[in-house]
Amino acid sequence: MDLIFQNVTAITMQKNCPVISSANIGVKDGRIAFIDSQATPSPAEGHSSFPNTRIIDGTSKILIPGLYNCHAHIPTSLLRGFANDLVLEEWLFNHIFPAEQKIKDIPNAVYTGAMLSIAEMIASGTIAFSDMYFHLPEIAKAVEESGVKANLSNAVLSFDSNNYNFHDQSECKETLYILEHYHHAPHGRIIAEASIHCAYTSHPSAWQQVAEFAKEHQLHMHVHLSETITEHNNSLNQFDLTPAQAFAQYGVFDVPTVAAHACWVSEDDIEILAQHDVTVAHNPVSNLKLASGVAPIVAMLEKNINITLGTDGMASNNTHDLFEEIKLASILQKCANEDPTVLPALQVLEMATVNGAKAQGRQGGIIMEGYDADLVLLDFNNPRQTPCYNPLVNLAYSTTGRDVVMTLCQGRVLYENGEYKTIDIEKIQHEVNGIAKMLF
Numbered sequence: 001m002d003l004i005f006q007n008v009t010a011i012t013m014q015k016n017c018p019v020i021s022s023a024n025i026g027v028k029d030g031r032i033a034f035i036d037s038q039a040t041p042s043p044a045e046g047h048s049s050f051p052n053t054r055i056i057d058g059t060s061k062i063l064i065p066g067l068y069n070c071h072a073h074i075p076t077s078l079l080r081g082f083a084n085d086l087v088l089e090e091w092l093f094n095h096i097f098p099a100e101q102k103i104k105d106i107p108n109a110v111y112t113g114a115m116l117s118i119a120e121m122i123a124s125g126t127i128a129f130s131d132m133y134f135h136l137p138e139i140a141k142a143v144e145e146s147g148v149k150a151n152l153s154n155a156v157l158s159f160d161s162n163n164y165n166f167h168d169q170s171e172c173k174e175t176l177y178i179l180e181h182y183h184h185a186p187h188g189r190i191i192a193e194a195s196i197h198c199a200y201t202s203h204p205s206a207w208q209q210v211a212e213f214a215k216e217h218q219l220h221m222h223v224h225l226s227e228t229i230t231e232h233n234n235s236l237n238q239f240d241l242t243p244a245q246a247f248a249q250y251g252v253f254d255v256p257t258v259a260a261h262a263c264w265v266s267e268d269d270i271e272i273l274a275q276h277d278v279t280v281a282h283n284p285v286s287n288l289k290l291a292s293g294v295a296p297i298v299a300m301l302e303k304n305i306n307i308t309l310g311t312d313g314m315a316s317n318n319t320h321d322l323f324e325e326i327k328l329a330s331i332l333q334k335c336a337n338e339d340p341t342v343l344p345a346l347q348v349l350e351m352a353t354v355n356g357a358k359a360q361g362r363q364g365g366i367i368m369e370g371y372d373a374d375l376v377l378l379d380f381n382n383p384r385q386t387p388c389y390n391p392l393v394n395l396a397y398s399t400t401g402r403d404v405v406m407t408l409c410q411g412r413v414l415y416e417n418g419e420y421k422t423i424d425i426e427k428i429q430h431e432v433n434g435i436a437k438m439l440f
Contacts, residue, residue: 001053002411003027005377008058009391010035012367013065013353018346019391025063027373030411035369056406060381062391065365066127066374066409067322068356071222071260071281071310073133075113077120078103078435079315088228088290096315100134102439110135112431114142119423120320122148124401125376127409130258130281130310130360132195132222136174140182143190147414147422149374151360152178153195153222158206166209171195179217187410191220191361196252198224199235199243204250211251220256220361223247225280226269227261228292244269253278258359260310262300263293270296274303279359282351284328285319286312294336297329298343308356321401326352330396345396373411378403 003026010023012035024036076096083095103109110133121129128149131139136154143150154171158164166172175192182190194214196202214221226232226243235243244265247253253276260281265273273280282295297307309325311317330348334340350365357365364374378399380388385403388394407415414422 001026001028001033003054003056005056005058005063005375008056008061008063008377010367011062011064011349011391011395013350014366014368023058023063025367027375027408027411030373032367032369032371032373035367056377058377060379061405062378062380062395063367064125064376064378064395065353065367066376066407067125067352068308068360068365069121069126069129069311069320069322070258070279070308070356070359071283071312072117072129072131072320073313074117074129074131074320075103075110075133075135075139076313076315077117077320078109078113078432078439079313080318082315082440088292089230091290091316099439104134106435106438108138108431109435111138111142112428112435114139115146115423115428116432117314117320118142118146118148119420119425119428121322122146122407122409122415122420123404124321124323125378125404125407126320126322127374127376127407127414128356128360128362128364130193130222132197134170134174136178137181140178140190144182145422147189147409147412149189149360149362149409151191151193151220151222153193155195155197155222156206156210157197157201158203159201161203161205164203164205164209166206166213172213175213175219189410192217193222194219194255195222196247198227198231199239199246200231204239204246207247207250207252211254214255215251218255220258221252222258223252223260225259225262226264227287228290229264232264242266242269244272248272248276256361258308260312261287261292261295263287263295265296265300267299270300270303270305273300274305277306279306279308279355281308281310281359282329283310283312283317283325284332285324286310286316288328288332289318290316294332297333298337301343301347306355306358307351308359309352322352323395323399323401326395326399327397345390345392348396349392373408375406375408376404377406379405
């Protein structure tokens with residue numbers, strides 16, 4: 001046995017026993033080896049049955065599955081705090097896209113920004129993310145070195161449909177690179193995906209070609225969908241179709257798809273998403289900051305659509321703390337539906353764990369024997385968590401990333417008590433500040 005969490009409250013996310021008090025949980029060879037639900041003492045350090053086993057005291061601590069951030073643009077940590085208080089179209093076209101053109105020309109900028117975001121994620125409990133950005137080899141390098149899991153895609157943007165050939169584009173070439181060098185690696189931490197930025201930054205020829213590429217290589221798809229009312233209405237004016245209808249018509253949803261935002265989907269759109277088993281990545285903080293809208297999450301849940309959570313990019317959010325998304329997702333739907341009973345604590349926690357694993361095509365988001373030991377330990381011995389009548393409720397409404405004291409991915413400790421085990425955080429922060437001076 002490599003490590004044992006002793007006498008810890010485990011939030012397993014298993015349907016039949018989501019919470020186990022005073023549990024003893026063993027980790028060996030990167031996987032969960034056992035779950036002892038009895039309040040019996042585990043072997044002490046040096047016990048003959050478990051030599052060289054590290055014992056972690058779980059008193060006043062909560063052990064949860066690692067969180068899944070299902071929509072992000074992690075190198076945009078370089079743009080944290082840049083271009084605020086603007087409507088999305090002005091923010092994106094007049095500020096973010098020009099800044100990203102500068103980022104493309106700075107060596108190692110994407111790698112460095114990715115590392116900074118990964119550091120923030122693992123310090124706040126996220127062990128896996130789905131990312132949409134350029135320079136995929138640099139992001140994959142950051143994922144590989146840091147030890148997290150990621151589904152990586154480079155989204156197609158094209159405003160010229162004449163003679164468009166996806167196979168000539170960097171988006172295709174970078175995706176093929178990830179497929180060749182990482183997608184089938186033994187550790188399985190990096191998965192390649194196909195991606196379309198959105199309906200208003202591309203065209204049907206691109207959609208069709210990317211969809212065919214995804215089918216050929218058996219890839220998942222990652223798209224933005226009906227993020228703003230402007231995007232939604234422009235699609236209707238241009239194609240006489242909503243973005244969801246357009247993507248469905250051109251085969252985009254014929255492969256497993258994560259659609260980010262979906263703030264302005266119609267009832268018919270929701271039916272389309274349900275029929276094609278499309279996952280929706282809900283990004284409440286980003287959507288509210290940009291005043292994009294409030295996604296009809298409850299209506300989508302009623303159609304059994306898989307709902308996950310995302311932080312989006314740091315230029316539209318400012319933090320990768322997924323616990324902010326958990327709390328806001330729940331209370332926002334309560335207010336929007338004028339019903340405090342909707343999206344209760346366990347359901348919104350599922351969105352950040354088991355639903356995220358499903359969206360990424362992974363076995364995970366649950367503490368179960370045989371599963372990867374993707375685990376996060378939180379310390380509840382602080383004023384923010386006192387008293388704790390129900391740990392699920394505290395996790396959903398009281399917790400922040402500051403409560404995280406340890407993060408493991410596949411049994412490897414990545415972060416513990418403020419110390420990064422795989423990232424030179426001082427070096428990364430210094431390099432990010434240097435890049436920021438070059439950008440602005």
